[in-house]
Amino acid sequence: MHSNTETSADNMSISSSPRVMTSSMPHAESEGPTETMIRIEGFNAWYGDFQALHDLSLHIPKNRVTAFIGPSGCGKSTLLRWINRMNDIVPSAHARGTLTMGELDILAKSTDVVRLRRQIGIVFQKPNPFPKSIYDNVAFGPRLHMKLTKNQLDELVQWSLEKAAVWDEVKNRLHSPAMGLSGGQQQRLCIARAIAVGPDVLLMDEPCSALDPASTLAIEDLIFELRQQYTIVMVTHNMQQASRCSDQTAFFYNGKLVESGDTETIFTKPQEKQTDDYVRGRFG
Ligand SMILES: Nc1ncnc2c1ncn2[C@@H]1O[C@H](COP(=O)(O)OP(=O)(O)OP(=O)(O)O)[C@@H](O)[C@H]1O
Numbered sequence: 001m002h003s004n005t006e007t008s009a010d011n012m013s014i015s016s017s018p019r020v021m022t023s024s025m026p027h028a029e030s031e032g033p034t035e036t037m038i039r040i041e042g043f044n045a046w047y048g049d050f051q052a053l054h055d056l057s058l059h060i061p062k063n064r065v066t067a068f069i070g071p072s073g074c075g076k077s078t079l080l081r082w083i084n085r086m087n088d089i090v091p092s093a094h095a096r097g098t099l100t101m102g103e104l105d106i107l108a109k110s111t112d113v114v115r116l117r118r119q120i121g122i123v124f125q126k127p128n129p130f131p132k133s134i135y136d137n138v139a140f141g142p143r144l145h146m147k148l149t150k151n152q153l154d155e156l157v158q159w160s161l162e163k164a165a166v167w168d169e170v171k172n173r174l175h176s177p178a179m180g181l182s183g184g185q186q187q188r189l190c191i192a193r194a195i196a197v198g199p200d201v202l203l204m205d206e207p208c209s210a211l212d213p214a215s216t217l218a219i220e221d222l223i224f225e226l227r228q229q230y231t232i233v234m235v236t237h238n239m240q241q242a243s244r245c246s247d248q249t250a251f252f253y254n255g256k257l258v259e260s261g262d263t264e265t266i267f268t269k270p271q272e273k274q275t276d277d278y279v280r281g282r283f284g
Helices: 076-083 113-119 134-145 150-163 183-195 213-226 239-245 263-268 273-279
Strands: 036-047 050-061 065-069 093-101 120-123 201-205 231-235 248-253 256-262
Touching (some): 050 076, 050 231, 065 076, 065 239, 076 093, 076 120, 076 231, 150 183, 183 213, 213 231, 263 273
Parallel strands (some): 065 231
Antiparallel strands (some): 248 256
C-alpha cells in the first residue's frame, strides 16, 4: 500500500471517545457550510494491475450525508472500503493518493486500523448480526474497546438502540437471538452496533438493498436523523433514495468521479450530460 504522506497513529485527531452520554450534545445546523471530514485528493486504487479508481478528488463534509451513485462496477464500493481500510483484507488491493480524516493519513502503514474502524464504522448491504443476543451484538465492540461498568454498558446499549430507532421494538427481548429479528430490524441493530463504539463517520454500502419498502423508509429516516451527529457516506443504486436522504452526491463512471455537488443540483441541473443521463435513468 502506498500513500503520499506517512503519519503515525498517534496523530489521530478526531475524537474516538464513546458517546455514552452524548444524546444531549448540541447538533450541527443542518444547512449552510460545513467543515471537511474526509479529504480525498488525487486518489487512485488498483486490484493487482487493474486500476479501479482514477485520480479522484472529493471532500466529504462533516455532519452531512454524501451519496455515491453510478452504474455497477464504477468503483463506489472500492472507494467506500478504502475510507476505513476494509480493502486491507483484499491482498491485490493497493492505493495511492491522499485520503485523510483531519490530520490522520488513512492510507499510512502506521495507521492503527482497529482504531480507525472504531472512528469510521461500516454497515453492509445485507444485515450481518452476530449469532448472539440483541444485547450482545451491541455490547460486543464496547466490551472489546472500553472499560465500562455493567450499568454503563446497559446504558450504552440502550442509547445505541434508541439512536438506531429500534429500541422500542427490542427492549423486551434484549437477550433473544438477533437472528430472530426482521431484516429491517437486523439492519437497524447493525447500525446500533456500529454507533456503540463512538464513530465519527458511518459508511453504508447499499444499506437498504435487501430490505422491503417499509424498512427502507425507516432506515432512510434514520440516516437523515443520524447526520446530526455523524458524517455519513452511503452507496446507493436507488436514485430516489439518494435524492431523499443525501445532502451531497458524487457520480462515478468507469472508476472516475464525473461530478459531485449538492444533491439538488446534481439531480436537477448537473453540469455533465453523463450525470444527467444517469440520474434520469437513461443508462446504468
Ligand atoms: N476484490 C476484487 N478483486 C478484483 N477486482 C475487484 C474486486 N472488487 C471489485 N473489483 C473490480 O473493481 C471495479 C469496481 O468495483 P466496485 O465493487 O467498487 O464497483 P461498484 O460501483 O461498487 O459496483 P456495484 O454497484 O455493482 O456494487 C469492478 O470492475 C470490479 O470488478
